[in-house]
Amino acid sequence: MNKTIDHAELTAENEISIVNISRRGFLKDFALSGFVLAAGLPALTWADETATPTAQDKYGADAMPHGWVDNPLVFVAIADDGTVTIICHRSEMGQGVRTSLPMVVADELEANWLHVKVEQAPGNEVRFGNQDTDGSRSMRHFFMPMRRVGAAARQMLESAAAAQWQVPVHEVHAELHRVIHPATGRSLGYGDLAQAAAKLPVPARESLRLKTPADFRYIGKGQVGIYDGRDIVRGLGQYGIDTRLKDMLYAVVARPPVFGGKVASYDAKDALKVPGVIKVIELPSSPPPAEFNPLGGVAVIASNTWAAIQGRKALKIEWNKGPHGNYDSVVYKTELEAAARKPGKVVRNESDVEAALKTAAKRVEAEYYAPHLAQAPMEPPAATARIVNGHCEIWACTQAPQLSHDQVAKWLKLPAEKVTVHVTLLGGGFGRKSKPDYVIEAALLSKAMHGKPVKVTWTREDDLHHSYFHTVSVERLEAGLDDQGKPIAWLHRTVAPTISSTFGPDSKHQMPVELGMGVINVPYAIANLRIENPEAEAHTRIGWFRSVSNIPHAFAIQSFVAELAAAAGRDHKDFLLELIGLPRRIDPRTLGDNWNHGESPELYPIDTGRLRLVTETVADKAGWGLELPKGRGLGIAAHYSFVTYIAVVVEVAVSEDGILSIPCIDVAVDCGPQVNPERIRSQIEGACIMGVSLATLGEISFKDGAVVQDNFHQYQLTRMDDAPREIRVHLLPTTEFDTPLGGVGEPAVPPIAPALCNAIFAATGQRIRQLPIREQLRKN
Amino acid sequence: MTTLTINGKPRQIDLPEDTPLLWALRDHLGLTGTKFGCGMSLCGACTVHVDGEPTRACVTPVSSVVGKNIVTIEAIDQDAIGQKVQDAWLALGVPQCGYCQSGQIMAATALLQHNPNPSDADIDKAMSGNICRCGTYQRIRAAIKQAAGSKESNS
Ligand code: FES
Numbered sequence: 001m002n003k004t005i006d007h008a009e010l011t012a013e014n015e016i017s018i019v020n021i022s023r024r025g026f027l028k029d030f031a032l033s034g035f036v037l038a039a040g041l042p043a044l045t046w047a048d049e050t051a052t053p054t055a056q057d058k059y060g061a062d063a064m065p066h067g068w069v070d071n072p073l074v075f076v077a078i079a080d081d082g083t084v085t086i087i088c089h090r091s092e093m094g095q096g097v098r099t100s101l102p103m104v105v106a107d108e109l110e111a112n113w114l115h116v117k118v119e120q121a122p123g124n125e126v127r128f129g130n131q132d133t134d135g136s137r138s139m140r141h142f143f144m145p146m147r148r149v150g151a152a153a154r155q156m157l158e159s160a161a162a163a164q165w166q167v168p169v170h171e172v173h174a175e176l177h178r179v180i181h182p183a184t185g186r187s188l189g190y191g192d193l194a195q196a197a198a199k200l201p202v203p204a205r206e207s208l209r210l211k212t213p214a215d216f217r218y219i220g221k222g223q224v225g226i227y228d229g230r231d232i233v234r235g236l237g238q239y240g241i242d243t244r245l246k247d248m249l250y251a252v253v254a255r256p257p258v259f260g261g262k263v264a265s266y267d268a269k270d271a272l273k274v275p276g277v278i279k280v281i282e283l284p285s286s287p288p289p290a291e292f293n294p295l296g297g298v299a300v301i302a303s304n305t306w307a308a309i310q311g312r313k314a315l316k317i318e319w320n321k322g323p324h325g326n327y328d329s330v331v332y333k334t335e336l337e338a339a340a341r342k343p344g345k346v347v348r349n350e351s352d353v354e355a356a357l358k359t360a361a362k363r364v365e366a367e368y369y370a371p372h373l374a375q376a377p378m379e380p381p382a383a384t385a386r387i388v389n390g391h392c393e394i395w396a397c398t399q400a401p402q403l404s405h406d407q408v409a410k411w412l413k414l415p416a417e418k419v420t421v422h423v424t425l426l427g428g429g430f431g432r433k434s435k436p437d438y439v440i441e442a443a444l445l446s447k448a449m450h451g452k453p454v455k456v457t458w459t460r461e462d463d464l465h466h467s468y469f470h471t472v473s474v475e476r477l478e479a480g481l482d483d484q485g486k487p488i489a490w491l492h493r494t495v496a497p498t499i500s501s502t503f504g505p506d507s508k509h510q511m512p513v514e515l516g517m518g519v520i521n522v523p524y525a526i527a528n529l530r531i532e533n534p535e536a537e538a539h540t541r542i543g544w545f546r547s548v549s550n551i552p553h554a555f556a557i558q559s560f561v562a563e564l565a566a567a568a569g570r571d572h573k574d575f576l577l578e579l580i581g582l583p584r585r586i587d588p589r590t591l592g593d594n595w596n597h598g599e600s601p602e603l604y605p606i607d608t609g610r611l612r613l614v615t616e617t618v619a620d621k622a623g624w625g626l627e628l629p630k631g632r633g634l635g636i637a638a639h640y641s642f643v644t645y646i647a648v649v650v651e652v653a654v655s656e657d658g659i660l661s662i663p664c665i666d667v668a669v670d671c672g673p674q675v676n677p678e679r680i681r682s683q684i685e686g687a688c689i690m691g692v693s694l695a696t697l698g699e700i701s702f703k704d705g706a707v708v709q710d711n712f713h714q715y716q717l718t719r720m721d722d723a724p725r726e727i728r729v730h731l732l733p734t735t736e737f738d739t740p741l742g743g744v745g746e747p748a749v750p751p752i753a754p755a756l757c758n759a760i761f762a763a764t765g766q767r768i769r770q771l772p773i774r775e776q777l778r779k780n
Numbered sequence: 781m782t783t784l785t786i787n788g789k790p791r792q793i794d795l796p797e798d799t800p801l802l803w804a805l806r807d808h809l810g811l812t813g814t815k816f817g818c819g820m821s822l823c824g825a826c827t828v829h830v831d832g833e834p835t836r837a838c839v840t841p842v843s844s845v846v847g848k849n850i851v852t853i854e855a856i857d858q859d860a861i862g863q864k865v866q867d868a869w870l871a872l873g874v875p876q877c878g879y880c881q882s883g884q885i886m887a888a889t890a891l892l893q894h895n896p897n898p899s900d901a902d903i904d905k906a907m908s909g910n911i912c913r914c915g916t917y918q919r920i921r922a923a924i925k926q927a928a929g930s931k932e933s934n935s
């Protein structure tokens with residue numbers, strides 16, 4: 001054909017750029033020996049019901065499976081030409097982790113970012129530490145280990161130079177990819193020192209000299225561009241769906257439309273007639289609980305994705321629906337409402353709510369509904385597997401590399417060392433790609449095809465029909481105000497199917513992790529307070545979606561506070577600040593929250609002073625209190641989650657016809673020290689859009705057990721014309737880096753929906769209690 | 781055998797003629813920069829240029845683009861405007877996960893090729909077919925304006 005080598009041909013020839021540690025340059029002997037300095041204890045898992053202070057004596061990264069590793073020989077390699085390669089062991093899904101974590105190493109290492117290369121770690125937590133990229137944890141848990149990695153490598157380079165010059169090590173220092181001896185003006189580049197440095201012992205952790213923040217070159221600055229940016233804008237980023245291997249086959253799978261269903265019978269005759277279709281393979285379904293098991297069904301293997309899709313259309317399949325064939329969102333909503341109107345399991349109780357409600361001057365009650373959601377990452381799930389000489393290699397866009405590894409080993413009955421999981425870029429994750437059901441499918445199909453490479457692609461329909469869905473919930477709140485309009489009683493019933501139903505027998509109750517997402521740990525100073533959790537049964541796979549149960553909890557509570565303020569005839573912002581109360585540091589355990597996002601209650605108390613400050617800041621920045629023209633309104637909400645404090649003011653304009661637009665969102669963020677403020681801003685901006693999207697349009701519903709929405713015409717997402725015209729992110733200034741970090745990826749999502757609905761109320765007097773808003777404002 | 785002109789070069793494919801261009805590009809020609817997001821012309825991830833017009837490759841049969849000039853994200857830097865768009869994208873840190881950005885850049889480049897100074901309404905109109913689940917719209921808008929501005933200042 002043609003002579004010019006374009007990327008396509010390169011890709012096809014080289015297959016894919018596989019992370020190959022042994023190929024790396026310099027500290028390579030050490031990198032291969034890979035002794036591990038530290039490993040944490042197994043963490044409380046999602047399904048763990050026993051989160052009690054005694055069961056959990058480790059927090060943060062220490063409490064995660066395989067904890068953290070801070071060995072420079074695991075994370076850093078330096079080549080003769082000075083190129084510094086830094087391993088990123090967390091999955092890149094848009095949060096910028098492949099930029100930010102290596103940047104932390106590079107800073108302590110005094111490396112020149114222009115000479116830094118980033119390589120993605122395969123799934124191997126013993127070697128790299130925890131790799132579950134969710135829970136807004138990457139920077140929070142790995143800032144300090146990565147600083148130590150960089151500092152240790154720097155000190156090894158300094159020692160090597162000092163030895164070469166035969167001067168005391170304290171006379172030399174590293175500076176921007178060189179070690180310098182100021183007394184004599186000598187200097188050596190990192191490439192020249194790497195050989196010798198690699199032979200030195202790794203300095204003991206206690207002997208590390210971390211930089212002072214004043215000396216940071218990249219940390220806290222935000223001037224470093226996105227590492228993968230150049231590839232992305234040229235279409236060269238390699239996502240899971242982009243994997244191409246020699247002789248690869250392409251698969252799509254017809255899965256049971258109803259959760260718990262299975263294939264009764266199928267006829268593949270017509271499918272096999274489709275040009276390009278090679279084989280049709282039945283995949284087994286698994287009994288409950290769902291866990292990470294593939295759903296089973298019928299796979300079509302073809303010579304390209306399109307042929308596989310066409311082949312699947314031609315399949316004739318009879319399904320057994322199983323026990324959830326009647327799941328119907330309209331009916332289920334009434335069941336949740338009925339449950340919320342009756343007493344349920346008491347999960348927190350302070351004083352006497354009933355008595356206080358009786359004596360209240362005014363009683364207010366409201367019910368809020370938030371539907372199922374699908375994460376719908378722009379890149380649907382996709383994974384490729386091949387098995388060569390009994391070794392299974394996987395390429396996948398996964399948030400959970402180790403879990404994927406373990407699941408593939410289990411399903412293929414291979415020893416752990418016979419499975420390798422390469423992590424590609426993720427075209428979004430939002431929790432969906434924490435569940436490796438699609439990875440297991442690829443492994444099973446490769447096995448069925450005698451080890452040939454097989455790529456499984458999920459279509460958008462597959463993604464929406466077979467997500468691990470965000471829960472569906474009714475939140476019922478009742479409060480009593482005294483004659484001053486001050487809340488004296490608070491009764492909250494939260495009803496929603498639980499994520500733990502996906503992993504074990506359905507307890508029908510939210511687990512501590514879910515209750516700890518803004519409902520049990522509500523930090524308001526109200527004398528009489530009770531929180532109840534009536535039962536709700538799950539009829540589909542419930543999973544985590546960016547910010548998880550904080551979404552319904554914040555929607556209900558922050559809307560309800562606005563309703564109380566209105567009932568009391570008070571300014572909402574003032575009322576909210578009074579409810580938050582004076583600055584105080586609350587031990588979350590005293591609120592019945594023993595989980596605390598997995599963090600130490602001492603290091604991470606709930607600080608109402610910080611919640612106040614973001615609230616005051618955002619009100620100030622948004623011009624709270626100024627007169628707005630008719631049809632315009634401001635709404636405020638403040639929510640603490642992922643150990644970060646966020647307050648939001650949304651400005652809306654609602655036309656006479658009831659058409660909603662959002663001129664501006666102000667967000668104030670206190671996430672503690674800001675390692676990469678530029679990526680923090682982009683995460684917050686994105687969270688605002690996702691919050692608007694779920695509030696205005698987001699809904700997955702079920703009918704006859706199956707998801708109703710097939711594609712983006714039915715599961716709509718916010719587009720540019722309906723997006724907020726301006727998002728202003730106000731990061732609360734921090735200069736100290738010794739205070740604990742908060743999460744960033746998730747915590748801005750929850751307050752958006754209530755702030756938006758509060759703004760609509762301010763603009764129109766109409767109170768939205770059911771999400772999504774969709775056509776509720778329309779006048780005709 | 782069908783011959784398509786892709787990024788200025790003839791490329792041969794042997795596929796049923798109703799095969800969407802998207803899968804010909806991705807699976808047969810290895811041009812994986814053009815992304816799959818919906819397969820129904822709903823998300824814009826698969827946007828390419830066909831004779832200069834932004835086109836959803838997922839619903840474009842290969843037979844319909846024979847003899848036409850197809851440009852994908854991999855070659856958009858060969859266009860001066862495309863390059864400015866890419867530069868603006870990087871300067872403003874537009875991408876998050878990046879998956880939608882091939883399509884966004886193709887749509888933005890086509891917009892600026894047709895309309896060197898788009899208004900906000902023009903941008904809304906040209907870009908609202910492209911979904912970004914990560915929510916980069918604000919930066920996309922700013923980057924389009926920056927690319928438009930830089931084009932002016934250079935001319
Ligand atoms: S994949 Fe073509 S528009 Fe979505």
Ligand code: FES
Nearest residue numbers: 878880912913914
């Ligand atoms: S950057 Fe992730 S979908 Fe747009």
